[in-house]
Amino acid sequence: MKYNLFKFLKLLAFTVFFWSFASTLFIVIRFFAYGEEQGSAYVNPKNIIPITEWLDFGLILGIIIGVFYAVVEFSFEKYFSQRLNLALSIFLKLVIYLSILIISLSFITFIAEERMDIDLANEPGWWRTDPLFWLSTTYFLLTSLVFSFIRIANDKLGSGVFIKMLLGKYRKPQEEKRILMFLDLKDSTAIAEQIGHQKYSQFIQDCFFDLNKILRRYDAEVYQYVGDEAVISWTYKNGIKNNRCIGLFYSFQETLSKRSKYYQKTYGLNPRFKAGLHGGQLMVAEVGTIKKEIAYHGDVINTTSRIQNECNTYNENLLISNTLLDDIDLNRIYTSKTLGAIQLKGKQEIIDISAIHLE
Structure with a gap:
């Protein structure tokens, strides 16, 4: 509940800022483009009503x-x-x-009529034939496309990454310290054999939809989806x-557990996931020309994948490298259990x- 409220307030702050800016920009453009159109939309020439008055209404x-x-x-979205x-x-x-x-x-x-003592079109049905309304509608529809593009780009690339791509930050590979979870x-x-490939695809879609909620x-940020991973x-x-x-x-596990009735009714089973965690320095670069995306390069990726593969060996749901665990101050709801060392595939390196576990 608290998270949904925070999420809404964050979206509200962004939309109010965005549309306040878009509206005041429209007022500025219309004010200085008034010219010979002053009789069609308003009965007063622009020099009678100062722009500051109009900007107030644009902000509202x-x-x-x-x-x-x-x-x-x-x-x-919800x-x-x-x-x-x-x-x-x-x-x-x-x-x-x-509407x-x-x-x-x-x-x-x-x-505006009451405050500035001017005659504006606002009688019932005024918008059907008013040229300024349709001009405003066109402007706001185009602005909505810009707004939607920014949100889609943010969802696709991750929060803040879109701006960095616009500024060309990742055109040259950048070194960053990140944590990865496979x-x-x-x-x-x-599961695929049990429910068939069509239902399996829907099953994976439902699981990742629940993941995206949290x-x-x-x-x-989701770096990438690879099949059921x-x-x-x-x-x-x-x-x-x-x-x-x-x-x-563990929040993802809880989310899936709360929807167990849905998964049982729809697929006849409950999804269970395993994960590996590791962190360290890696390279981040913008790759591709036809389909651009952000790519990670480095041993952190291979190591994290290798750790996740060990979940079956130790019959555990969540494994983590000790190098990452040493930097985490576990709170009281989690406990750790040292399992030992594994050798990374194709390398002589050993990692603990x-x-x-959740208490």
Whole structure:
């Protein structure tokens, strides 16, 4: 509950800022482009009403749209994203946003008339033939596309990575200290044979949908999905803070457990996952030209994968390298159990690992 409130407030702050800026920018553009159009939309030439007056209303309009936008986006993401296809979701949002724009502009023009003693179009049905409304609608629809692009890019690349790509940070490989988790479905081959490949695909989709619900709560990013495996990443500092890299795994287990009735009814089984954790220095680079993405290179990746593979050997759900564990201050709800050393495939290097248990 607290996390959902925090998530909504974060989205609200972003949408209000974004739409306040977009609205005031529109006011500035219209003010200086008034010219010969002064008789069509407003009865007063622009030099009678100072721009500061209009900017106040632009800011109010931006706040109103931003609040409604946050409510709609949050509601669709939380309750409808898995039920509606993309085309229907876009259409419904378009209808809602158009309605919000009509109501918001009618409200603003009514207040502006009273405050500035001018005559503005706001009678019932005014928007059908008003050229300024359709100009505003076109502007806000284009701005909505920019807003959606930023959100999609952020979801695709991870929070903050999109801006770094725009600035060209990863065009030259950069060294970063990160934590990786290889999260893999247990008994995947047997499950695929049991329920068939079509249902299995839906099964994996449901599991990762549940995973995505909690990622932001633990400040985690998905590096990539590989079949029934997800590779999750943190900056080193964020990953060890409040045991986030460990807490994510057990929170995911709890989420799956709460939906056990759904999984049993739909697939006749409950999903179980295993994971390996490791951290250290690796290289981060922007790769590809047709389909650009951020890639990680270094021994940390191979080592983490190797640790995860040992889960079956030791019959454990979560294994971690001792080098990473030494930097984590385990709270009272977790305990660790040293298992010994493993040799990395193709190397002479030995690494000590431990199992993490929930009290």
